[in-house]
Amino acid sequence: MNSKQVMTSEDAFKALQAAQQEAQAHQWAVSIAVCDDGGHLLGFTRMPGANIASATISQAKATTAAQMKRETKGIEDMVNGGRTAFLSVPKLEGLLEGGVPVMVDGQCVGAVGVSGVKPGEDAQIAKAGVQAVTGDLA
Template identity: 35%
Template sequence: MNLELALRMTEAALKQAFREGAAVSVAVVDEGGNLVSFQRMEGAEISGPVLAQGKAYTSVALRRPTSELPALAAQGGELAGLAGAGFVCFGGGVPLWSGYGEGERVVGGVGVSGGTITQDVACAEAAASVWGAR
């Protein structure tokens, strides 16, 4: 993950948010969950910066999109109690993968917050598509 690519990913998420009619915050993190790029649209929710970075971090730490977590983190779920451990367990976080087969690994993540869950997921996926097209 480098800054130039992270900035392009952030811009792709913001363009999608504009199309969706949402005001969002976008965070891109590296494989250690460290912030590489962040932008917040004018009018975005006050919680967006924390949640966007949290979604990106969670997607890296758990190696899965955060949209998969609500059912898993619910009482009786495979990952019950996860939300209480500081992870963000709703859609808008997407891990970024590199390599193939046994060499495949998570090298970063993107998180979006501020719209509906559907909008956040669409924006995160737009950012991740830049990663896939690199």
């Protein structure tokens, strides 16, 4: 039997706080979702003024980043590069930049997904959340 690290509710809270601080520092109104390695929601916030749709999108980005164990930017780039068949993958909906996995000792333990501003800004906020949990720059 293998052992692995898991995201805790405390980890999710740290990630949410750090991501929200990054967004507030730039006056960006976003939704932020934190999930475990299976894509199950551990924490969420929709900041005042954030687009209502960003709530669903941020959760989808987090889930996709966790299940794929990679940043959603790579998936968006792959689709935009011509691999449109990937759009048919079942149960993966967050194929836009802004989802970042939380990697610990080479294993994905969860992810942070952000939606509400430009794609690179969403990713910047998500990476701040990841960094708060791992101590590494994402």
